[in-house]
Each structure stands twice: as C-alpha cells, then as structure tokens.
Amino acid sequence: MGYFFPVFVFDQSIDLRWTQLCFALLFLSFLYLGCQFIIKKQKKLIRIRWPLLDILPSLLYNIHEVHEWTVKFSNLVNGTVVVRGAIFGSSKLLYTCDPRNIEHMAKTKFYNYQKGSDFFDTFDLIGNGIFNVECDQWRAQRKLAHTRFTSRTFRSTVASVTHAIVQDALLPLLSHVAKHEQVVDLEDVMLRFSYDSIFRLVFGGKSNTPSIEFPENELAKAIDDGTEAIFFRNIMPSQWWKLLRWLKLGKEKKSIEAGKTIDKYLYQYISSKRDEMNQGVEANDLLASYIMTSNKNPSISKFLPSLDDKFLRDTALTFLFAGRDTTGTSLTWFFWLVSKSPRLEQKILEELKEVLALKYTHGDMGIDEEKSSLKVFNSEELKDLVYLHAALCESMRLYPPLPINRRIAVNDDVLPNGTFVKQGTRILMSYYAMARMKWVWGEDCHEFKPERWIDENGKLSSEPLTKFFSFNGGPRNCIGQEMAFTQMKSVVASVLCNFEIKLLEGHVVQPKPSLILHTKYGLKVRVKERVSLL
Numbered sequence: 001m002g003y004f005f006p007v008f009v010f011d012q013s014i015d016l017r018w019t020q021l022c023f024a025l026l027f028l029s030f031l032y033l034g035c036q037f038i039i040k041k042q043k044k045l046i047r048i049r050w051p052l053l054d055i056l057p058s059l060l061y062n063i064h065e066v067h068e069w070t071v072k073f074s075n076l077v078n079g080t081v082v083v084r085g086a087i088f089g090s091s092k093l094l095y096t097c098d099p100r101n102i103e104h105m106a107k108t109k110f111y112n113y114q115k116g117s118d119f120f121d122t123f124d125l126i127g128n129g130i131f132n133v134e135c136d137q138w139r140a141q142r143k144l145a146h147t148r149f150t151s152r153t154f155r156s157t158v159a160s161v162t163h164a165i166v167q168d169a170l171l172p173l174l175s176h177v178a179k180h181e182q183v184v185d186l187e188d189v190m191l192r193f194s195y196d197s198i199f200r201l202v203f204g205g206k207s208n209t210p211s212i213e214f215p216e217n218e219l220a221k222a223i224d225d226g227t228e229a230i231f232f233r234n235i236m237p238s239q240w241w242k243l244l245r246w247l248k249l250g251k252e253k254k255s256i257e258a259g260k261t262i263d264k265y266l267y268q269y270i271s272s273k274r275d276e277m278n279q280g281v282e283a284n285d286l287l288a289s290y291i292m293t294s295n296k297n298p299s300i301s302k303f304l305p306s307l308d309d310k311f312l313r314d315t316a317l318t319f320l321f322a323g324r325d326t327t328g329t330s331l332t333w334f335f336w337l338v339s340k341s342p343r344l345e346q347k348i349l350e351e352l353k354e355v356l357a358l359k360y361t362h363g364d365m366g367i368d369e370e371k372s373s374l375k376v377f378n379s380e381e382l383k384d385l386v387y388l389h390a391a392l393c394e395s396m397r398l399y400p401p402l403p404i405n406r407r408i409a410v411n412d413d414v415l416p417n418g419t420f421v422k423q424g425t426r427i428l429m430s431y432y433a434m435a436r437m438k439w440v441w442g443e444d445c446h447e448f449k450p451e452r453w454i455d456e457n458g459k460l461s462s463e464p465l466t467k468f469f470s471f472n473g474g475p476r477n478c479i480g481q482e483m484a485f486t487q488m489k490s491v492v493a494s495v496l497c498n499f500e501i502k503l504l505e506g507h508v509v510q511p512k513p514s515l516i517l518h519t520k521y522g523l524k525v526r527v528k529e530r531v532s533l534l
C-alpha cells in the first residue's frame with residue numbers, strides 16, 4: 001500500500017515529542033498554505049515538478065484523483081525517478097512503474113526490498129498477521145497459510161461456498177432488484193458477496209450480508225473504518241496520525257472504536273470455535289484448521305512460538321482484510337467495463353453458451369437450478385474458459401485492486417533500468433500507472449482488450465504476465481489468487497448469464513483515492529432478467 005504523501009513520512013525512530021510535533025504541524029500548515037497560494041495563482045496547475053517543493057504542490061492539488069496523477073507523473077519521468085527537493089531531507093523516495101524494476105524488487109532481489117517498520121505501524125490494526133511480518137516470521141506463517149490454501153479440502157470448500165452464496169443469496173438478490181426495477185449499487189452488492197465468502201471460509205458460518213434487506217454488519221463496518229484510517233495514515237506524517245490517535249480525534253478515533261469492535265467479534269468467534277471443537281463438532285474452515293494445528297503441535301517453530309488467540313485474531317483479520325475488498329472491487333470494475341462494451345460481453349456470453357449447452361446435453365443441470373430457472377455455474381465448468389479468464393486479467397490490469405504498493409531498500413542496489421537505490425530508500429510502485437504506459441502495454445494501453453491475453457493459438461498467453469503485478473509477484477505473491485479467480489469466474493458467469501447489467505445514465509464511475517481501488521460514487525446500475533441464452 002502506498003503512502004501517497006511519502007515526503008511527509010519522517011524517521012520512525014524519532015520519539016513522539018511535543019516540540020517536534022509542533023514544528024511538524026507548523027511546517028505542514030505553511031506548506032499547505034503555500035501550495036494553496038500557488039494553486040490559486042496558477043488556476044490550473046499544469047506543472048508537476050517545482051523548484052524546492054518538487055512534486056508536492058501538484059500532488060496536493062490532485063489528491064482527489066491521485067491515481068490519474070501518477071499516470072501523468074510517470075509519463076513525465078519515463079517511469080522511474082528519485083524524488084528530491086529541500087523538503088525531502090535525507091529520506092529518499094524512489095517512484096517507479098517500470099515492470100522490470102518491479103519484477104527485480106518482487107522476485108530477483110526480493111530479500112533486499114522489505115515492507116519496513118513504518119508499514120507495521122501503519123497497519124498495526126492487523127497485528128502480526130502474515131501481511132504485516134517479515135523474514136523468518138513471515139516464512140513460518142507463509143508455510144502455514146500455503147499448506148491450507150493449496151489443499152484439496154480448501155479448494156473444494158472455496159468452490160462449494162462460492163456456489164452456495166451465488167445460488168442462495170446473490171442471484172435471488174439481483175432477481176429481486178430486477179423485478180422491482182430498482183437502481184442498485186453493484187459495488188455494494190459485490191462487496192457484500194466477497195465479505196460473506198471470506199467470512200464463511202474463515203469462520204464457517206454465514207454473515208448474511210448479501211440479502212435484499214442490505215443489512216448493516218458491525219464487523220464489516222469496523223473493518224471499513226479501520227481501512228479508512230490506514231489510508232489516511234498513508235497520506236499524512238506519522239507524527240500527525242500518532243498525535244491524532246493520542247488525542248482520540250478524527251479517523252483515529254474511529255479506528256480505535258473499530259479496533260474494539262473487531263476484537264469483540266473475533267475473540268468471540270475464536271472462543272466459540274474452540275468450544276465447538278472441544279465438543280467434537282467437525283469443521284473445515286480456516287480458523288478450525290489453525291486451531292487443530294496448534295492443538296497437535298503447540299510450538300510450530302521458534303519463529304511462531306504459539307498459535308494463541310492473539311495470533312488467531314490477527315490471522316483471521318488479515319484474511320478478512322485481504323480477501324474482501326480486493327475481490328469485491330475487482331468484480332465491480334469488471335462489470336463496469338463489460339457494461340460499456342456490448343461486443344466483449346457478447347464474446348463472454350458465447351463462451352458461456354457452450355458450457356450451458358454441455359450442461360443440458362449431459363443432463364447434469366441440478367433439479368433446484370431447473371426449478372428456479374436461474375443458472376449457476378460451478379468452478380469446474382468455468383476453469384478452462386480462455387476469454388473469461390483473459391477478460392478478468394485485463395480488467396485487473398487496468399484497475400488493480402491494490403493500485404500502489406510500497407517497499408523499503410535494505411541495502412544499496414542498482415535497478416534494471418540503471419537507477420541507483422541507496423539503502424533506506426522508500427519505494428513506491430504504481431501498478432495503476434503501469435497499465436497506462438504506452439511503452440509497457442502498447443499504443444492501445446488504455447483500452448479494455450482481453451485479446452492481449454490470448455495467443456495466436458487461442459490459448460492464454462504467458463507474455464503479459466511478465467508485466468502484470470495485480471497479485472504482486474515472487475515469494476510474497478497473493479496467496480488467495482486461485483481462490484479469487486474461482487470466485488470471480490463463478491460470479492461473472494452466473495450474473496451475466498441471468499441478467500443484463502445497465503449502467504445508470506449519467507452516473508460517473510471514477511477511482512476513489514483509497515487504499516484498495518474502490519469507485520468514488522459506487523456503481524449504480526439497473527438489472528434486467530436476461531432472456532435465456534440457449
């Protein structure tokens with residue numbers, strides 16, 4: 001996750017002292033007023049780099065559309081630059097959207113590019129979950145998680161949970177919306193789907209979030225509040241948010257409340273799960289599998305001395321955090337792109353027609369499905385669909401759920417494009433900007449074009465993967481990638497096969513300046529039942 005105002009991030013070793021805080025506040029206030037003055041003078045701030053202040057005025061002015069700003073900036077600096085200027089002090093910042101550099105940091109020199117202690121502070125809500133630890137502790141947790149995410153049991157649970165939510169909650173919800181000719185925020189619906197999925201996989205029970213009542217969910221809301229505070233921590237000096245936290249103000253106040261709510265629910269779920277397991281109730285959710293491991297072997301490794309309740313809380317929260325907004329927003333952008341392109345929608349439907357035809361020919365359409373007349377696909381039927389897979393990759397290329405990522409250099413290094421990186425340099429990588437660079441993806445880089453993922457033999461091409469980092473890459477790649485594809489394919493196929501999605505006329509869809517790439521105003525659509533595909 002990127003801190004978009006990296007220039008403000010001061011040395012973490014400095015104590016939280018009042019004098020420094022006052023100086024920081026004064027300094028930033030002057031800076032802000034100075035920038036506002038320049039902006040007013042200029043009316044339109046065309047210039048991106050300034051003497052002394054470098055990118056700061058432009059960045060401040062464009063913070064409401066920060067991702068588009070990274071595109072302009074990347075074009076100006078040809079993809080990579082070390083940002084300087086008087087205000088940057090000794091803390092260097094390297095910005096890049098060059099896939100060669102990103103691959104080098106994620107794979108070749110993985111151990112030289114870590115998350116760093118700022119990262120831990122910023123994401124302290126998730127404690128010592130896998131997302132937030134490094135070196136030996138990360139390796140030990142990665143091994144534990146990897147064993148689970150690649151097991152046959154987990155894969156089949158993902159498939160059955162997804163099928164159940166699509167069939168029993170998502171399609172009935174959209175059907176209701178269609179019958180009542182309502183306008184619905186499809187982003188909200190997709191986030192409700194992805195929350196329920198990850199919730200069931202982690203805890204075993206239902207969250208009931210995707211339903212026609214659109215119920216509020218206290219835990220989901222607390223995670224939203226916590227994530228929002230994390231975003232603001234990324235864009236302000238660490239002293240500022242630490243002061244706000246101490247004073248219990250603003251987003252930090254909300255985040256403290258959110259932390260309490262999260263703890264209340266998670267410790268309660270953990271305790272209930274332990275009780276159920278002691279009574280011999282069988283479970284195949286992630287929480288149960290971690291508890292089982294710790295019962296069998298209380299000390300997993302010297303880097304993971306105990307899988308106690310705090311560890312289980314951090315791990316469960318990390319999975320909720322990592323698996324909800326990412327999948328939910330990916331689906332949102334996908335439906336938006338497809339709703340704007342009837343030709344591409346038709347190509348996806350052509351592929352689905354073949355699957356449906358096979359279903360009927362072999363007579364394995366479930367009785368329930370026939371009765372309800374809503375068609376639901378299972379993951380086996382969809383796993384080899386080339387165009388659907390290509391369209392999902394293309395949508396995540398243009399709208400990567402994690403638009404900006406960050407690292408810190410452990411030792412001096414030289415990047416593939418020749419840039420020297422000094423030890424301690426903070427690094428920002430924009431995947432959003434990378435997708436919009438002509439020198440990376442070609443003249444048509446702005447177009448939604450699934451064909452770029454398909455080779456001349458009609459198979460998925462591996463070439464684009466060398467510049468696709470929406471799931472990161474290397475040893476620290478996304479552990480939920482396969483799961484995400486299973487879920488997304490099932491949702492897309494079932495929704496498109498049963499419904500036509502029409503964007504509400506005049507509704508503007510733009511990226512929100514947020515940690516995960518949400519839309520600014522939601523995705524307002526009307527839904528119409530589709531006349532049978534066959």
Ligand code: HEM
Nearest residue numbers: 319322323326327330401402470471472476478479480484
């Ligand atoms: C479209 C959906 C998804 C996208 C685009 C995505 C993307 C990513 C990215 C970019 C990272 C690397 C973050 C970093 O460098 O700090 C990551 C890590 C991770 N993701 Fe996903 N993710 C998705 C879905 C999921 C799901 C469904 C899960 C399931 C729980 C999941 C679990 C994780 C975990 C645990 C990590 C940390 C891995 C590690 O540090 O070793 N993700 N994901």
